[in-house]
Amino acid sequence: MKYLIFGSKGQLGKEFGNYFTKTNADFKAFDIDEIDISNRDEVYLLCRSIKPDIIINCAAYNLVDNAETNPKDAFKSNSSGVENLAVISNEINAFLIHYGTDYVFDGKKETGLYTENDEPNPLSIYAKSKYEGEQKIKDNTDNYLILRLSWVFGNGQQNFIYKLLQWAEKNHFLKIAFDEVSVPTFTNTVVEITTKAVNKQLKGLFHLTNSGYASRYEWAKYVLRKMNKKNILYPVSKDIFNLPAKRPGFSAMSNDLITDTLKIEIPFWEDAVDNFLSKYI
Ligand SMILES: NC(=O)c1ccc[n+]([C@@H]2O[C@H](COP(=O)([O-])OP(=O)(O)OC[C@H]3O[C@@H](n4cnc5c(N)ncnc54)[C@H](OP(=O)(O)O)[C@@H]3O)[C@@H](O)[C@H]2O)c1
Known part of the structure; x- marks a missing residue:
């Protein structure tokens, strides 16, 4: 099985790189400095020459607030780039694995976790x-x-745990939102479950998170206690931060469909955080 990874220097891309290196898998990995997924000709050329069985897209424009003033950049990577990968995957008969976000939901659901x-x-x-x-x-x-x-948290600096620990170095009192609720999800879990899904030839759309859910405040409290x-920590409303991008108040997703389909269990987010802290911090 030959894999081709895009966005290889991000948190998730690095986790896949480490896993494939450890397991001696046949893979090639590129980040934006080598291949920009929105460059159609280069992407097509590369995919036609490598002919991977599986393309894993870890590339994304993830700067949620900056995207409000740079919509072109966000759509270039997150939509046009993804479209390029979908078209070429179809042409060369490769299986395309792609990662979406809980932020597609508005947070207004009042009857449980978000399902597919x-x-x-x-x-x-x-x-x-x-x-x-996703539509592309x-x-x-x-x-x-x-x-x-x-x-998502993993080996990188664009994640909440890393930022929290930096804030905690400089400030004794920290204000953290109690009204933003979702599921902290470790890149290690994502790679493990993605691999299981590939082995079972899972196709379609699924939610993949660690188990449980938490507010930002609960997450922060847990991390600081463990460290x-x-x-x-002051629990405050997210509204006081006046961030440019609107975020859903409650976007926790259920992982029941993927766990039932694959007949697996996924660790709770607290265990995943423990694992992360012992590995990376
Ligand atoms: N991080 C989260 O909290 C979160 C939450 C929900 C879903 N996700 C999704 O999970 C996936 C993995 O996220 P992550 O946290 O690993 O992201 P990440 O750490 O931000 O990594 C993304 C990587 O993709 C690169 N990239 C950006 N645009 C590209 C392009 N046009 N062509 C090629 N590479 C490009 C980035 O380079 P630069 O850094 O140089 O831009 C970066 O190295 C993404 O699909 C993301 O949207 C993430």
Whole structure:
């Protein structure tokens, strides 16, 4: 099995790179400095020459607030780039694995966690561009797996745990939102479950998160306690931060469909955080 990874220097791309290196898999991996997925000609050329069996797209424009003032960049990577991958996957008969986001939901559901049957209603430019990316895949190939993730943390600096620990170094009192609720999800879990899904030839759209759910405040409190930090946390409404991009208040997704289909269990987010802290911090 030959794999081709895009977005290889991001949190998830690195986790796949480490896993494939450890397992001696046949893979090639590129980031934006080598191949920009929105460059159609280069992407087509590369895919036609490598002829991978599986393309894993970890590339994305993830700057949720910056996307509000740079919608072109967000749509270029998250929609046009993804469309390129879908079209070429279809042409060369490759299986396309792509990652979506819980931010496709508006947070207004009041009857439980979001499932794959719930209708998206993205609130921000970032979320709209990611949702359009999902549609581009469905329009251009049948041979795909879209896994929607939430609050991803792994080996990188674009994640909440890293930022929290930096804030905690500089400030004794920290204000953290209590009214943003989702599921912290470890890249390690994502790679493990993606691999299981590939082995079982899973296709279609699924939610993939660690188990459980938490507010940002609960997540922060857990991390600081585990790190023996004595900072004081104030639970505050996310509205006080006045961030440019609207975020859903409650976007926690259920992983029941993927766990039932694959007949597996996924670790709770607290265990995943413990694992992450012992591995990377
Ligand atoms: N991070 C989260 O909390 C979160 C939540 C839900 C879903 N997701 C989804 O999960 C997936 C993996 O996220 P992640 O956290 O690993 O992201 P990440 O750390 O931001 O990595 C994304 C990588 O893709 C690169 N990239 C951006 N545009 C590209 C392009 N046009 N062509 C090629 N590479 C490009 C980025 O390079 P630069 O850094 O130089 O731009 C970066 O190295 C993404 O689909 C993301 O949308 C993430």
